[in-house]
Amino acid sequence: MLRIITRLNIGGPAIHAILLSSSLNDGGVYKNILVTGSVSESEGDMADFARSKGIDPIVIPGLTREISIKNDFRAFRDIYRLIRKERPDIVHTHMAKAGTLGRFAAIIAGVPVKVHTFHGHVFDGYFNPVKANIFVLIEKLLALFTDKVIMVSERVRADIVNRLKVVSESKSVVIPLGLELDRFAACESEKGSFRKRLGVSPDTLLVGIVGRLVPIKNHRMFLEAAAEMKNSPLWPRVKFVVVGDGEMRGNIEDYAEKLGIKDRLILTGWIEDLAPVYADLDVVALTSLNEGTPVSLIEAMASGRAVISTDVGGVRDLIEDGMNGLLVKSGDAASLSDRLTSLLMDDKLRTELGAKGRGFVINRFSKERLAKDIGLLYGDLIAGKTIK
Structure with missing residues (x-):
């Protein structure tokens, strides 16, 4: 064939x-x-x-x-x-x-x-x-x-x-x-290696987004949500990690500088082995304008990470809001920021959402x-x- x-x-x-x-x-x-x-x-x-x-x-x-x-x-x-x-x-x-x-x-x-x-x-x-x-x-x-x-x-x-x-x-x-999910399900054993690579401390809160840097992924919303958190008491402890590459990289860097958050943003480029990345992220976000079944969410959920996403396309086939992840309206950066802040302030909620997400995807995908x-x-x- x-x-x-x-x-x-x-x-x-x-x-x-x-x-x-x-x-x-x-x-x-x-x-x-x-x-x-x-x-x-x-x-x-x-x-x-x-x-x-x-x-x-x-x-x-x-x-x-x-x-x-x-x-x-x-x-x-x-x-x-x-x-x-x-x-x-x-x-x-x-x-x-x-x-x-x-x-x-x-x-x-x-x-x-x-x-x-x-x-x-x-x-x-x-x-x-x-x-x-x-x-x-x-x-x-x-x-x-x-x-x-x-x-x-x-x-x-x-x-x-x-x-x-x-x-x-x-x-x-x-x-x-x-997908090959065993590597992600066992990623806890690699905890700490990605943070060491980035040069960030164990107590730094990391919010990540993984995928191609293209318009449909709407990284501007991710950056705007980050900027909304400037007045949060969590701000000194939070960094935002963009994993991936593509045509919008320069635009993302310029927009981060315009929003005044460039010092809080880390762009890693492509990373082949993502299991250590997910192991060290506290929350994985997705801000796409449209999706089928997003691989980054499946991988993050298999890794036991708390996930938050725009409510678009096939995302609801993965996430039940409040049960195994959180959903926000597409383009609503303020809501994304509020729900991100809630997640980052609640270790127990992140753990519960991560565990339920892992249980949902591990056999289905x-x-x-x-x-x-x-x-x-x-x-x-x-x-x-x-x-x-």
């Missing part, structure tokens, strides 16, 4: 595709060939992670996130030729561009089983309304020729199936993400469960086709 993803940039879709390919290969039933496009330097490339899992990706140079008639045609041509060469029984695409070019190529090449995964609410917050409407129409057309469309959460399914009517309910299925679910789906789809 061919698994096609637009790019292996650091983030949930790439981790998902790599672990799924590796796990299915280990199972011995499905031989996965992972196909991907180009990654910009600012995004971080997970190709080495793929190779560490026994997956050597085939790179299609023209396959990029940006729309380009020349590159898109080249990518389509190369994908089609690869499909004709490998003659896969299944083509499974991930992310919008790979989903479009990969499925068109698979349809024309006569691939028996075609599957696509929506990793989030891809039409909101990324494009202007005109482009979004065009992409919805393209997705509706492709769905007619797709055997199964996977959503990573119930809320993503409700959005794609009920609101946008991209695909029929009978063709859709929810299969949550699957394992890579073993993911491989089993996808394997069963593939089997059902193949059984319904005549495979020559």
